Amino acid sequence: MSERKTQIVVVGGGAAGLELVRKLGAKYGREKHDIILVDRDRTHVWKPLLHEVAAGSLDPNMDEVGYGGHAARWGYRFFNGALERIDRERQKIITAPLLDEDGEVIIDRHEIRYDYLVLAFGGVSNDFGIPGVREHALFLEHRRQADDFRKRLLNACLRVNERRHRGEEAQLDICIVGGGATGVELAAELFNAAKGLRDYGLEVFDEAALNVTLLEAGPRILPALREDLSDTALKELRALGIRVETGAMVSSIEAGHVHVKDDETIHADMILWAAGVRGDHGVAEMSDLELDKIDRIVVRPTLQTTTDERIFAIGDCAHCELPGRDGPVPPRAQAAHQMATCTFHNLGRLMDGQAPRDFVYQDHGALVNLSRFDTIGSLMGNLMGGSMAVEGRIARFAYNSLYRMHLLAVHGWLQGTFMIAAGRVNKVLRPKLKLH
Ligand SMILES: Cc1cc2nc3c(=O)[nH]c(=O)nc-3n(C[C@H](O)[C@H](O)[C@H](O)COP(=O)(O)OP(=O)(O)OC[C@H]3O[C@@H](n4cnc5c(N)ncnc54)[C@H](O)[C@@H]3O)c2cc1C
Incomplete structure (x- = not known):
């Protein structure tokens, strides 16, 4: 009788999950073990590129990876579906029905058995419960949102261009909330795109027609960088003509307006929210895994969840505290990459009957x-x-x-x-x- 294959299920084919299934598929796929990637989407675009996709300076079709073709190449299986629930007792995950654009079911609710489960479904933007954010702000968590931002941006630029043609004074007001890397990079990228628009038929549109405000609640932008570097970035942004306000706590957002705590109201044709990352809102209903205050899954130093050693959590969805480090490992691409490598080795060790090793995070800057x-x-x-x-x-x-x-x-x-x-x-x- 043939030996039953070990089934490893990875949920989320992002920075962490896609790298992991490639490694697992190459080493164990096809004959030896069954490696399954589950993702709600059919293609992957690396998230740190999304601000360039949003500003139009990068064509995502050139950089996307189709999961189906990638799976065939590397010896794993791809299942298109969104994780709905984890049944730890039966060692199964349940995916939600997959619907088409008309709401018709393509694939019904589905169960997938696992011997080991790796959760790598990323995070979502933290709106801190501030009124109006979900309804009136745009986000850059997903390729679709970046595409949507770009289309709205172009339409807004065309409107301003048209009004300027008629001799009116017109400007495009964009407010970006969050002075971390995403907000800062998008602000600069918008000016780069605006400089090029004239060559694309928007003859009277240039960067002077762009009015970008960047709001940061903390005392300085780019808190992950050294203070002198964040000062340099601030000077560069201001030289481009971007209005940067620190200590600016947004209290609410309504259509076309951002309200800042000390009663200032900023008009904005487009509002982008990039004020931090938290765990997926639905994760508490998915399982009984231990979560932190912002719904990230708490893991041991081996990246196995504190609740179940057959389940790992890696990347932005994980809360990982390591001895000798202040605070959890940050939600960054380099952390996702390193966690994928560590989990690849730990799964191999577990399948060989050895103890998993602790994750070592190397901050490369x-x-x-x-x-x-x-x-x-x-x-x-x-x-x-x-x-x-x-x-x-x-x-x-x-x-x-x-x-x-x-x-x-x-x-x-x-x-x-x-x-x-x-x-x-x-x-x-x-x-x-x-x-x-
Ligand atoms: C605009 C932007 C710029 C950034 N720039 C940088 C940077 O310069 N440097 C840096 O280090 N980091 C940067 N980051 C952060 C970095 O992108 C993340 O830390 C990294 O992508 C996290 O990887 P991940 O695998 O945990 O999640 P993700 O890459 O987000 O992947 C999650 C995957 O899970 C899938 N998924 C989600 N929910 C489900 C579900 N329920 N069922 C099935 N699949 C699901 C998604 O479709 C996605 O494929 C940036 C992020 C953004 C948004």
């Missing part, structure tokens, strides 16, 4: 790309004996390397290298802006 205007940040390393500030070309190279590492982890060395080369060729051959 933080970089922020102000579009083509500048890149700044700090790199950490043993050779440097701590953190070193970087700016300009070196910083840009290090920033781009993070995505290149993701491409190599997702496609393997050979195909990944070709993808990186193809990306460079596309940069030269393809239009600078995607406006449709």
Whole structure:
């Protein structure tokens, strides 16, 4: 009688999950074990690219990975569905019915058995319960939202261009809430896109028609960077003409207006909310796993959940405290990448009857790309004996390397290298802006 295969189910094919299934599929897939990726979408776009997709400076079709083709290439199976519930007793996950655009069922509610389950379904924007955010602000959590932002942006630019043609004074007011990397990078990217619009038929639109306000509740923007670097970024943003307000706590949002605590009201044609990450709102109903105050799944240092050692949680959905570190591992792409590697090894160890090892987080630094205007940040390393500030070309190279590492982890060395080369060729051959 043939031996029953071990079934490893990974929920979420993002920065962490997709890298993990590629590794698992390559080592154990097809014959040895059954590796299954479950994702609510059919394609993956690396999240740190979304602000460029939103501003139109990156065509996501060039950078997306289709799960079906990737699964066939790397020896795992892909199931298209959203996790609805985890039945820990029966070691099964239940996915919600998959519906088409008309609400018709494509795949009914479905059960998938697991021997090991890895939860890698990311996080969502934290609205802190502030009234009006969900109803009136836009978000950049998802490819669809980035596409939606770009379409609205283009329509708004066309309206302003039309009014300026008629000789009216018109401006596009955009308010970005959150002075972290996403908010800062989008603000700079918008100015880069606005500079190019004139060449795309919007003859009287330029960056002077763009009025961007960036609001940050804390005392400074980019709190993950050193203070001198966040000052440099602030100066660069102000030089572009972006109004940056720190200590600006948003109290509510209504259509077209952002209300700030000390009674200031800011008019905005478009409002983007980028004020932090939390766990998925539905996670408490999915299972009885231990959660932190913002619904992230609490894990042990081995990345197994505190509730069930057959279940791992990695990436933005996990709350991982490590000995000797202040606070949990931050929700970043580099953490997701490292957690995927650690879980790959730990699953191998468990299947070989060995004890899993603790995750070691190596903070390689933080970089922020102000579009083509500048890149700044700090790199950490043993050779440097701590953190070193970087700016300009070196910083840009290090920033781009993070995505290149993701491409190599997702496609393997050979195909990944070709993808990186193809990306460079596309940069030269393809239009600078995607406006449709
Ligand atoms: C605009 C933006 C810019 C960023 N820039 C940077 C940066 O410069 N540097 C950096 O280090 N980090 C950056 N980040 C953060 C980084 O992208 C995340 O930390 C990282 O993507 C987390 O990886 P993950 O695998 O946990 O989740 P994700 O990459 O979000 O993937 C989650 C996956 O789970 C799927 N999913 C969700 N719910 C379900 C469900 N119920 N059922 C099935 N599937 C589900 C989703 O479709 C998705 O494929 C940025 C984030 C954003 C939004």
